[in-house]
Amino acid sequence: MVSISSDVIRGYNDTMILSILMNEPSYGYNISKQIKSISDEKYTIKETTLYSAFNRMEKNEYIESYVAEADPETGAKKRTYYRITDKGIEYYKNKCDEWDLTKDVIERFIEHKGE
Amino acid sequence: MVSISSDVIRGYNDTMILSILMNEPSYGYNISKQIKSISDEKYTIKETTLYSAFNRMEKNEYIESYVAEADPETGAKKRTYYRITDKGIEYYKNKCDEWDLTKDVIERFIEHKGE
DNA sequence: TATATTTACTACATCAGACATAGTACGCCT
DNA sequence: AGGCGTACTATGTCTGATGTAGTAAATATA
Numbered sequence A, B: 001m002v003s004i005s006s007d008v009i010r011g012y013n014d015t016m017i018l019s020i021l022m023n024e025p026s027y028g029y030n031i032s033k034q035i036k037s038i039s040d041e042k043y044t045i046k047e048t049t050l051y052s053a054f055n056r057m058e059k060n061e062y063i064e065s066y067v068a069e070a071d072p073e074t075g076a077k078k079r080t081y082y083r084i085t086d087k088g089i090e091y092y093k094n095k096c097d098e099w100d101l102t103k104d105v106i107e108r109f110i111e112h113k114g115e
Numbered sequence C: 001t002a003t004a005t006t007t008a009c010t011a012c013a014t015c016a017g018a019c020a021t022a023g024t025a026c027g028c029c030t
Numbered sequence D: 001a002g003g004c005g006t007a008c009t010a011t012g013t014c015t016g017a018t019g020t021a022g023t024a025a026a027t028a029t030a
Helices: A013-021 A028-038 A047-059 A086-107 B013-021 B028-038 B047-059 B086-107
Strands: A063-068 A079-084 B063-068 B079-084
Touching: A013 A028, A013 A047, A013 A079, A013 A086, A028 A047, A028 A079, A047 A063, A047 A079, A079 A086, A086 B086, B013 B028, B013 B047, B013 B079, B013 B086, B028 B047, B028 B079, B047 B063, B047 B079, B079 B086
Parallel strands: none
Antiparallel strands: A063 A079, B063 B079
16 A cells, blocks of 8 residues: 655645645644645644644744634634744745755656556 | 755655666666766765665665675776665555655645746 | 543654765876 | 875764654533
């Protein structure tokens, strides 16, 4: 069974998270579910990976956090939201460019079936 | 300047090396030059990364080594050649499949210019 | 009503690949 | 004689990902 190894995705967890935050601020559990869903269940980010990415990115000022208190009406629990910063947007765009370059290079060393 | 970060390529250095060994046995310096040339100078593997990959892969039995003595006629120095094993070929093919999957997933989180 | 599950985290320790730095050694060219 | 290209080895550090464990509130289920 072919599955995605952490060494491969390494360095792109941050990018995936930021890509979701490009749309709107969100929080851990929701981001995790979105990543799973967008990837058609092909990739599930580990909880610890996710939260350590939050810490790293907040330290780097790619994201900012704010706390939303629990709302008994909607049933929402108290949670920490993250919002992407301008620096984060910049970083995200850079990673996208880097991805295009990297993909192109790695492809040259890959054999595809039926070639 | 966009350049390839080690975190991204991580896990694919082995694959690049194996892809070269799929053609014929080779040795450090030559493999390093081939990677540089195939990637159009876009990627240069570090010496330490290369040799530690050799050690790791030999331990995992993905490659085998043999020593070629110096040949004063061709001017070749004594060097260690590496040959891919059946297990290595298997591993390489797996990594290729994994790559296709990974690429597909990451692409979903990437914004390309002009979209 | 008791318990399991989902939600929403935090803390701590470990692993492994990439890399920086440094050094060895031989041959060739100027 | 000194620099450069070739061909490595040794050692230690850094960082992202992960394993394991624990807390706690709300909601679903038995």
